[in-house]
Amino acid sequence: MNNILILGANGQIARQAIDMFLKETDAQLALYLRRSSRLENVDSSRAQVIEGDVMDMEKLKEAMIGKDVVYANLAGDLEQYAKNIVEAMSATGVKRLIFISSMGIYDEVPGEKYGSILDPYRKSAQIIEASDLEYTILRPAWFTNSDEIDYVTTQKGEPFKGSVVSRKSVADLIVKLAKSPELEVRRSLGINKPE
Numbered sequence: 001m002n003n004i005l006i007l008g009a010n011g012q013i014a015r016q017a018i019d020m021f022l023k024e025t026d027a028q029l030a031l032y033l034r035r036s037s038r039l040e041n042v043d044s045s046r047a048q049v050i051e052g053d054v055m056d057m058e059k060l061k062e063a064m065i066g067k068d069v070v071y072a073n074l075a076g077d078l079e080q081y082a083k084n085i086v087e088a089m090s091a092t093g094v095k096r097l098i099f100i101s102s103m104g105i106y107d108e109v110p111g112e113k114y115g116s117i118l119d120p121y122r123k124s125a126q127i128i129e130a131s132d133l134e135y136t137i138l139r140p141a142w143f144t145n146s147d148e149i150d151y152v153t154t155q156k157g158e159p160f161k162g163s164v165v166s167r168k169s170v171a172d173l174i175v176k177l178a179k180s181p182e183l184e185v186r187r188s189l190g191i192n193k194p195e
């Protein structure tokens with residue numbers, strides 16, 4: 001697992017994960033984002049910057065060619081984005097997907113009902129789960145900027161534990177998943193700081 005395509009590469013979690021990929025792995029990164037001038041000082045021996053929108057199917061498919069892993073760090077019209085990603089991955093034969101979602105999509109957080117605000121997250125998860133991709137969906141708790149790696153995960157069907165998680169912890173799990181093709185495949189994981 002060496003070639004990783006990161007969609008939404010200027011996102012907050014993506015930027016932490018990119019730092020970690022560069023420091024802790026020898027992966028080659030393709031950084032896909034709108035307005036690519038925002039990513040400065042990228043080491044071109046490790047990372048290729050691709051200016052693109054996830055709504056641009058041709059560009060998305062082209063970016064996927066030869067990749068081992070797609071890591072999607074998106075916000076917005078996640079239902080449409082998930083459809084596009086599944087279609088582009090199927091067309092190019094890329095199987096492994098790491099997709100950042102949110103806690104609460106299965107009403108799995110004890111005492112919380114998040115309602116329609118999570119609909120894009122729910123619908124995108126349904127699309128991915130119905131695909132034949134080797135996906136791992138991550139459902140993080142509320143992000144913090146704590147400089148710590150401290151987390152536990154829960155499986156779909158289990159109650160969510162906790163309420164927060166550091167961005168650095170989410171990045172750590174993303175890097176582990178991207179390095180391990182068999183880890184948590186076709187799973188949807190809650191991630192939180194132990195309380």
Ligand SMILES: NC(=O)c1ccc[n+]([C@@H]2O[C@H](COP(=O)([O-])OP(=O)(O)OC[C@H]3O[C@@H](n4cnc5c(N)ncnc54)[C@H](OP(=O)(O)O)[C@@H]3O)[C@@H](O)[C@H]2O)c1
Binds near residue numbers: 011
């Ligand atoms: N905040 C929390 O506590 C929390 C908790 C759980 C889950 N989450 C969710 O976790 C996900 C990742 O979080 P984050 O903080 O890293 O998000 P973020 O900083 O908002 O990053 C999302 C990225 O998606 C990109 N994007 C949106 N539409 C795109 C398109 N059509 N084509 C290409 N890129 C597109 C945005 O690009 P532009 O910069 O070009 O707009 C942005 O960089 C989000 O969905 C977030 O809602 C958040």
